[in-house]
Amino acid sequence: DGGITQSPKYLFRKEGQNVTLSCEQNLNHDAMYWYRQDPGQGLRLIYYSQIVNDFQKGDIAEGYSVSREKKESFPLTVTSAQKNPTAFYLCASSTGSGQINTEAFFGQGTRLTVV
Amino acid sequence: DAKTTQPTSMDCAEGRAANLPCNHSTISGNEYVYWYRQIHSQGPQYIIHGLKNNETNEMASLIITEDRKSSTLILPHATLRDTAVYYCIVRVDAGNNRKLIWGLGTSLAVNP
Numbered sequence: 001d002g003g004i005t006q007s008p009k010y011l012f013r014k015e016g017q018n019v020t021l022s023c024e025q026n027l028n029h030d031a032m033y034w035y036r037q038d039p040g041q042g043l044r045l046i047y048y049s050q051i052v053n054d055f056q057k058g059d060i061a062e063g064y065s066v067s068r069e070k071k072e073s074f075p076l077t078v079t080s081a082q083k084n085p086t087a088f089y090l091c092a093s094s095t096g097s098g099q100i101n102t103e104a105f106f107g108q109g110t111r112l113t114v115v
Numbered sequence: 116d117a118k119t120t121q122p123t124s125m126d127c128a129e130g131r132a133a134n135l136p137c138n139h140s141t142i143s144g145n146e147y148v149y150w151y152r153q154i155h156s157q158g159p160q161y162i163i164h165g166l167k168n169n170e171t172n173e174m175a176s177l178i179i180t181e182d183r184k185s186s187t188l189i190l191p192h193a194t195l196r197d198t199a200v201y202y203c204i205v206r207v208d209a210g211n212n213r214k215l216i217w218g219l220g221t222s223l224a225v226n227p
Contacts, residue, residue: 006158035217042202042217043159058214090158103149104215106158 003027006091006107013078013085013114021076021110023091032074033092033104036060043090049074078112085114118142118205119218126224127197133190135221137203140184147206148179149215150188152199159202162188193225 004025035043045058049068063082092104127133151159200220
């Protein structure tokens with residue numbers, strides 16, 4: 001079955017440590033996205049990538065980094081510079097920007113807790 | 116900043132139609148309206164989208180006003196499994212970049 005997979009579902013880290021969240025898709029989608037969601041809030045865009053080896057900052061990129069070495073994978077690193085890292089992180093993918101009507105498919109999310 | 120406003124919460128009886136309103140008075144002519152829903156602690160699920168015309172699929176119908184300043188998502192026969200937060204979203208296209216601008220959503224409770 002095609003889909004988008006995030007792992008792990010729950011993640012605990014000590015303050016000051018970097019942590020990398022995994023996102024893999026087998027939908028052959030060009031575009032991938034990382035969002036952050038806080039309680040009672042909508043989704044905020046962290047980073048996005050329209051094609052391999054290229055990515056752009058979203059609205060709240062400070063304290064985060066990404067890479068896009070393979071089409072299928074778009075890992076997100078939460079660095080120690082991120083002041084409030086505890087949140088629910090969602091990865092999504094869609095067909096490329098050349099497509100007019102695109103829907104994004106989301107993973108099931110990773111809930112990161114920093115203590 | 117979100118480009119949409121929705122009621123914070125709504126209730127609906129099981130088996131009845133659920134009508135979820137959304138205001139997007141500042142929408143531009145080429146910006147699409149998307150609807151997603153999110154069941155607690157899961158990833159959002161795509162429902163439907165439209166530009167000007169009304170749209171229908173196996174999940175829902177989307178009614179967009181002629182001036183495009185508001186829309187309504189209709190779940191024709193709501194079930195308990197439709198209990199979720201429903202997000203009305205505007206898709207903004209800036210050159211080759213495409214962004215979904217998320218609001219706070221409507222928490223729909225379907226009651227037996």
